[in-house]
Amino acid sequence: xQKILKVAQREYxxxxxxxxxxxxxxxxxxxxxxxxxxxxWISRDEGGPRNPLDVGVTCPAPQLYEKVQAAFREHNExxxxxxxxxxxxxSADDPQAIEEQGKRRLRxxxxxxxxxxxxDVLAGSGGVRIYxxxxxxxxxxxxxxxxxxxxxxxxxxxxxARGLDRxxxxxxxxxxxxxxxxxxxxxxxxVQGQGQRVARMMVPFAFMYLIFIGIAxxxxxxxxxxxxxxxxxxxxxxxxxxxxxxxMAGKIVGLAGIGLTxxxxxGAGAYVAARSRGIDIAITPDLVxxxxxxxxxxxxxxxxxxxxxxxxxxxxxxxxxxxxxxxLLFIIPLISWFKLAQDPNxxxxxxxxxxxxxxxxxxxxxxSTGAGIAMTETIGTIVLLAVSVLAAxxxxxxxxxxxVLMYGKRPGLREVMRxxxxx
Amino acid sequence: MxxxxxxxxxxxxxxxxxxxxxSVRVPTGCVYGFLGPNGAGKTxxxxxxxxxxxxxxxxxxxxxDGDSARARNRVGYMPEExxxxxxxxxxxxxxxFGALKGLSKDQxxxxxxxxxxxxxxAEHAGKKVEELSRGMHQxxxxxxxxxxxxxxxxxxEPFSGLDPVNQDLLRDIIEQMRAEGKTVLFSTHVMHExxxxxxxxxxxxxxxxxxxxTLDAIRAGHESHTIxxxxxxxxxxxxxxxxxxxxxxxAHRLDVRLADGADPQDLLKALVARARVRAFEIKQPSLxxxxxxxxxxxxxxxx
Numbered sequence: 001x002q003k004i005l006k007v008a009q010r011e012y013x014x015x016x017x018x019x020x021x022x023x024x025x026x027x028x029x030x031x032x033x034x035x036x037x038x039x040x041w042i043s044r045d046e047g048g049p050r051n052p053l054d055v056g057v058t059c060p061a062p063q064l065y066e067k068v069q070a071a072f073r074e075h076n077e078x079x080x081x082x083x084x085x086x087x088x089x090x091s092a093d094d095p096q097a098i099e100e101q102g103k104r105r106l107r108x109x110x111x112x113x114x115x116x117x118x119x120d121v122l123a124g125s126g127g128v129r130i131y132x133x134x135x136x137x138x139x140x141x142x143x144x145x146x147x148x149x150x151x152x153x154x155x156x157x158x159x160x161a162r163g164l165d166r167x168x169x170x171x172x173x174x175x176x177x178x179x180x181x182x183x184x185x186x187x188x189x190x191v192q193g194q195g196q197r198v199a200r201m202m203v204p205f206a207f208m209y210l211i212f213i214g215i216a217x218x219x220x221x222x223x224x225x226x227x228x229x230x231x232x233x234x235x236x237x238x239x240x241x242x243x244x245x246x247x248m249a250g251k252i253v254g255l256a257g258i259g260l261t262x263x264x265x266x267g268a269g270a271y272v273a274a275r276s277r278g279i280d281i282a283i284t285p286d287l288v289x290x291x292x293x294x295x296x297x298x299x300x301x302x303x304x305x306x307x308x309x310x311x312x313x314x315x316x317x318x319x320x321x322x323x324x325x326x327x328l329l330f331i332i333p334l335i336s337w338f339k340l341a342q343d344p345n346x347x348x349x350x351x352x353x354x355x356x357x358x359x360x361x362x363x364x365x366x367x368s369t370g371a372g373i374a375m376t377e378t379i380g381t382i383v384l385l386a387v388s389v390l391a392a393x394x395x396x397x398x399x400x401x402x403x404v405l406m407y408g409k410r411p412g413l414r415e416v417m418r419x420x421x422x423x
Numbered sequence: 424m425x426x427x428x429x430x431x432x433x434x435x436x437x438x439x440x441x442x443x444x445x446s447v448r449v450p451t452g453c454v455y456g457f458l459g460p461n462g463a464g465k466t467x468x469x470x471x472x473x474x475x476x477x478x479x480x481x482x483x484x485x486x487x488d489g490d491s492a493r494a495r496n497r498v499g500y501m502p503e504e505x506x507x508x509x510x511x512x513x514x515x516x517x518x519x520f521g522a523l524k525g526l527s528k529d530q531x532x533x534x535x536x537x538x539x540x541x542x543x544x545a546e547h548a549g550k551k552v553e554e555l556s557r558g559m560h561q562x563x564x565x566x567x568x569x570x571x572x573x574x575x576x577x578x579x580e581p582f583s584g585l586d587p588v589n590q591d592l593l594r595d596i597i598e599q600m601r602a603e604g605k606t607v608l609f610s611t612h613v614m615h616e617x618x619x620x621x622x623x624x625x626x627x628x629x630x631x632x633x634x635x636x637t638l639d640a641i642r643a644g645h646e647s648h649t650i651x652x653x654x655x656x657x658x659x660x661x662x663x664x665x666x667x668x669x670x671x672x673x674a675h676r677l678d679v680r681l682a683d684g685a686d687p688q689d690l691l692k693a694l695v696a697r698a699r700v701r702a703f704e705i706k707q708p709s710l711x712x713x714x715x716x717x718x719x720x721x722x723x724x725x726x
Contacts (some may be wrong), residue, residue: 006522014510114594233506237567240473240500241523405476 007250009313015221024217025262031267049081053142056089056102058116061122063160067153068117075149084146089114105135113139113146121154122161128154177291199274203281204341206270207291208333208365210263214295214328215302216358218259222251222303223319226310226404235404244401251305259299281331290367297385298360301392302326307359308396311403312415322416329357337365344371353381356388395420424487426451426575426606427472432481434467434630441467442478443630449608449623454601456621456636457610458710463632465610466503469579473500486575496525499573503580505564509553513544513563516552517570524571532569538566542592561589565596576600578609582616594620614710624710628718638710645713650679650687652694653702660697665691677703 015021015217055072059065069086076083087144089102102114112135118126128150130397131144178191238247274281305326306319313319333340333352340349344366352362359381366373434442442464449455466607470476472483474495484492507516514535521531539545542562547555555563561584569576576597582590597607597620611617617624618638625635634641652661653676661677662670666685671678672719681690687705694700 003523003525006519010519014508018510229506232509233502233504234508236470236475236502236504237500237506237520238523239475240498240502241495241520243474402476406469 004246004250004253007242007247007253008257011225011254015225015255015258016261021221021258025265028213028266033386045171050138050142052083052111053086053139054085054087054110054147054217056087056105056111056168057093057117058098058115059117060095060119060215061117061157064117064122064153067157069151071149071153072157073307075145082142084142084149095119103131103133106131109133113143115146115150117154122158124158128200142348152227199277200281200299201341204365205337206267207287207368208337208361210267211291211295211298211361211364212330212334213266214263214326215299218255218262218299219302219306222255222306223310223316225251225255226307227316227319230311230314230404237396239404244404245397247305247395248307248400251307252300255303256296256299257389260295263295287368291364293382294360294364294385297382297389298357301356301385301389304392304396308392308399308403308416311400312406314407326357329355330361333358333361333365340365341369344369344373350377353377354384356385359385424451425449425470425484426486427608428482428484429468429472430482431623432468432471432478432483432653434471434476434478442471445481445627445630445632447635448626448634449606451606452601452604453606453622454597454608454620455608456617456624457608458612458614458617458624458625459610459627459633460612463627466579467630468627468631469500469502469577469608469610472577474499478576496571497574499524499568499576501564501568501581502578503583505561507552507560507563507567510551512549512551513539513555514690517566520567521570524573526571534572535566538570541596542566558586560564560594561585563680565593569596569600573605575606575608578607579608580611582611582613582621614714618710626714626717633717641710641713642698642708645708645716649706650681650690651676651702651704651706652679652700653677654694655699655701658698661694664690664693664714666693678706 057065057068059068065088072084072086089105090098095325101117102111102116105111106114112132114131116129116131120126121128130146130150132139132143135143156166159169160165179197180191229238242250258401271281271283306323309319309322313322332355336348336352340352340362343349349362349366352358353366355362363373363378363381367378399416399419402417406415406419425448427447429445429447432442432445433440445464445468447468457465457469467476471478472485474483474492486497488494508519511519517535517538518528518531521534522528524531526534536548537546539548542565544555544559544566546563547559552560552563555663568578581593585593597609600607601622609620621638623635623637624641626633634644636644651673654661658677661679666681666689667679668682669680671680679690681687691700691703694703
């Protein structure tokens with residue numbers, strides 16, 4: 001036992017000292033922080049100048065056309081750098097022919113967009129069509145602007161035609177609703193904005209992602225540590241002092257510690273960041289306990305598999321093909337997290353909860369949604385996970401013992417099976 | 424009391440029988456040479472002794488203890504393939520392996536310091552292993568092997584790849600351990616190393632014992648048929664003597680191989696009768712000769 005802890009301690013200290021560890025620790029927070037800063041900076045940006053956009057309009061109602069002109073004029077005054085140049089398209093009498101003419105000019109390139117307002121759009125049954133021909137990506141935002149300008153013009157005209165007060169209508173439609181989060185004591189009430197609601201939605205994902213990073217990310221350190229000892233031929237010196245099981249156990253314990261350090265730092269960082277922005281995330285003690293249980297079981301399972309695989313390989317590259325199937329099981333919850341968070345008691349959620357390598361991620365996701373997962377199911381998944389951990393550790397220990405002294409052979413499933421059968 | 428006892432130990436890899444019914448007893452307090460050609464099963468046997476691989480059959484006892492895990496704390500092992508953690512400092516590597524051998528924190532730090540001193544690496548204690556030269560690597564590797572002051576040291580091809588200075592250093596360490604009553608077992612296929620150092624020798628080939636015993640006993644059992652003589656004057660008549668099978672001129676001397684069953688004393692008498700004899704020496708067979716004689720033919724077709 002003491003030797004296991006000694007191995008664990010060295011593994012922990014030496015891993016923490018490496019540059020890759022420091023980089024991987026800082027990488028994610030820096031990326032996320034960067035994305036937040038950059039995106040808020042972008043959303044504040046007014047947008048630079050754009051070439052004038054030629055917009056053709058066919059409008060049967062002169063009253064409406066005036067409103068359209070007014071709306072465009074107003075826009076051009078406010079955004080002088082990116083004007084929308086309006087031109088009426090009408091020469092033939094036949095509406096069909098007029099529309100064809102507009103489309104032709106669009107194809108010729110003399111127009112960038114062509115708008116057709118139907119005869120009865122004011123009555124409410126007709127529609128508005130905006131034609132484009134091979135629009136450039138840079139013009140997409142302008143098209144949206146055109147859309148909102150047209151909508152405003154049509155609504156204004158409709159109101160006027162019916163003698164309705166536009167202002168009154170807006171007041172009638174406006175209902176102020178606030179979500180207010182109560183603090184534990186009086187006077188701690190907080191109005192919840194859109195961002196805070198989104199952040200709340202992200203909590204289950206954050207939990208799942210922490211499990212994922214803690215398990216899969218740290219697993220990489222385990223692989224490289226085994227391969228290093230194999231390649232530098234330290235392994236035989238080690239095995240003369242300790243048994244393969246002790247070596248493997250020590251590595252797993254040490255790297256589990258690394259994973260816990262990383263996830264704790266990130267989790268605490270995310271929690272503090274959320275609190276400082278006024279998002280009060282409810283993390284109950286039992287959630288933390290479940291996190292620990294699932295993390296430790298999940299990490300042991302994954303790293304036992306890694307240790308078995310890593311021991312028969314000579315380079316990190318060789319491990320990748322053997323690791324593919326296991327990694328796939330991790331990817332499934334990652335790509336289906338939204339569905340799982342929305343429907344934590346659905347069939348998919350139940351099924352994935354009983355697929356051992358994915359269990360910790362899926363269960364943490366489900367538990368943190370607060371949807372009321374049946375205790376029997378939770379315990380069931382933990383038992384299944386624990387059983388598969390025992391099986392994996394047993395198999396890995398056998399493979400590790402033989403595999404770790406195998407050099408030069410190209411590892412395949414057959415080698416793994418042979419190691420498993422060896423005495 | 425034996426330091427190592429092997430009883431009918433067998434080990435096969437797939438179809439190849441690497442070690443076949445091997446029984447070895449290594450007495451305490453001696454230097455024991457484990458000889459054999461490449462592929463004879465030396466490394467496999469040493470790995471089984473260290474419980475790195477398990478025998479298919481047979482019993483192995485280390486330092487009189489059936490539980491090899493416990494006994495291993497008192498054993499030092501240097502494998503043929505050597506390596507150390509490149510990113511750790513020399514002192515930390517030593518302290519770590521000391522701790523793995525069951526030393527307490529204090530003890531392992533003290534032993535690490537002492538052995539760094541002994542192999543003249545004390546001033547490099549704080550350097551990372553990757554910053555050390557190749558020769559220093561080798562010295563650090565011995566220190567790692569013996570950091571726990573083991574009662575038994577097992578060395579697999581210890582001299583291969585060592586520079587001459589480190590060969591001498593290792594030889595000194597082995598001699599010193601013998602003087603302290605410790606047991607040293609090492610494998611080699613270079614015979615003169617074994618001749619210089621060993622009290623006992625075992626020669627194995629294809630996983631089986633070919634010969635074992637003290638160096639003297641083995642030599643006695645393989646009496647040489649070669650006699651080196653030096654005569655005054657013409658010596659061409661030697662070829663014609665009935666006891667002589669072959670004569671080879673070696674500078675001033677003649678190397679004479681006797682016919683089977685011939686007594687060297689008869690040759691001497693015949694020589695004295697015909698000429699003045701300046702030198703007459705019954706040659707000691709070298710281990711190399713014995714080795715080649717015992718496994719030579721077999722070895723040639725070894726895979």
